[in-house]
Amino acid sequence: LEGRPVARAILERAREELAEYVTQAGRPPELATVLAGDDASAAAYVRAIHRTFDRVGIPVRDVTLPGDVAEAELREAVAHLNADPAVSGIIVLQPLPRHLPAGIASELVDPAKDVDGITPASAGRLAVGLPALPPSTPAGGMAILEHYGIEIAGRHAVVIGRSPVVGLPMALMLIAADATVTVCHSRTSDLPAVTRQADILVAAAGRPGLVRPEMVKPGATVIDFGVSFVDGKMIGDVEPAVGEVAGALTPVPGGTGAVTNAI
Numbered sequence: 018l019e020g021r022p023v024a025r026a027i028l029e030r031a032r033e034e035l036a037e038y039v040t041q042a043g044r045p046p047e048l049a050t051v052l053a054g055d056d057a058s059a060a061a062y063v064r065a066i067h068r069t070f071d072r073v074g075i076p077v078r079d080v081t082l083p084g085d086v087a088e089a090e091l092r093e094a095v096a097h098l099n100a101d102p103a104v105s106g107i108i109v110l111q112p113l114p115r116h117l118p119a120g121i122a123s124e125l126v127d128p129a130k131d132v133d134g135i136t137p138a139s140a141g142r143l144a145v146g147l148p149a150l151p152p153s154t155p156a157g158g159m160a161i162l163e164h165y166g167i168e169i170a171g172r173h174a175v176v177i178g179r180s181p182v183v184g185l186p187m188a189l190m191l192i193a194a195d196a197t198v199t200v201c202h203s204r205t206s207d208l209p210a211v212t213r214q215a216d217i218l219v220a221a222a223g224r225p226g227l228v229r230p231e232m233v234k235p236g237a238t239v240i241d242f243g244v245s246f247v248d249g250k251m252i253g254d255v256e257p258a259v260g261e262v263a264g265a266l267t268p269v270p271g272g273t274g275a276v277t278n279a280i
């Protein structure tokens with residue numbers, strides 16, 4: 018399940034929808050990124066956002082704050098973007114500098130502009146089945162399943178991981194798509210016995226090689242969100258040998274990660 022063809026299809030649809038939007042609104046929507054400090058992965062994500070948005074023709078405004086930014090200054094910067102009618106979406110890059118209160122980003126962004134699905138309002142809407150802006154990583158996973166025509170309704174999906182950015186929203190979206198869903202985490206006893214039941218197995222633990230071939234039902238679809246670096250090499254949560262048992266598998270790299278920005 019290669020991610021790039023999915024990303025291309027998403028961007029193609031975005032270009033069409035953008036043209037319609039500009040006709041109606043008279044201007045393109047604008048994304049704002051807020052980066053505080055010099056975290057290398059956050060800065061790389063901003064560059065990737067620019068590359069993707071340039072391809073579609075959506076302007077991106079960067080707000081860059083110093084690593085020792087005061088909480089009040091961050092609040093003011095995001096409030097300014099919330100109030101600016103030219104800004105349609107806001108992404109506050111994580112991780113924020115450590116001196117800022119945990120979870121502050123999710124309190125600051127206007128839920129109507131919460132394109133990364135980090136606010137409690139977005140999470141709540143997703144949980145109760147209302148139209149919502151979901152976090153992009155699991156939304157990308159769902160887009161992969163849809164793009165490749167993987168049937169979800171009535172099938173047993175097992176999600177390893179319950180974080181608010183990947184595992185939990187993925188489980189909620191699979192429920193909304195009528196799967197029967199089991200959620201596993203670090204305290205799950207006998208993980209292999211649970212994962213072997215999965216028609217769709219989702220790995221979002223951040224533990225390299227956690228999922229081995231004997232843990233996978235033959236023919237199952239496996240979605241690997243894991244990103245770890247071992248000896249400088251990017252590897253997922255799923256051992257590559259799982260490809261010999263599974264019916265379909267997202268590669269790492271080139272699978273889920275390739276879709277996150279596009280979605």
Ligand code: NAP
Nearest residue numbers: 154178179180183202203221222223242243244273274277
């Ligand atoms: P996280 O907040 O650390 O959550 C990890 C989850 O996995 C937790 O729920 C944890 O259980 C569970 N877990 C850890 N070890 C386990 C084990 N041995 N057996 C079963 N469950 C276990 O991580 P995250 O932010 O959700 O990210 C997960 C992975 O996705 C990471 O590798 C991250 O880099 C990657 N990621 C990928 C993308 C992408 O676009 N592909 C985007 C974002 C993140 P507890 O709740 O009990 O602690």
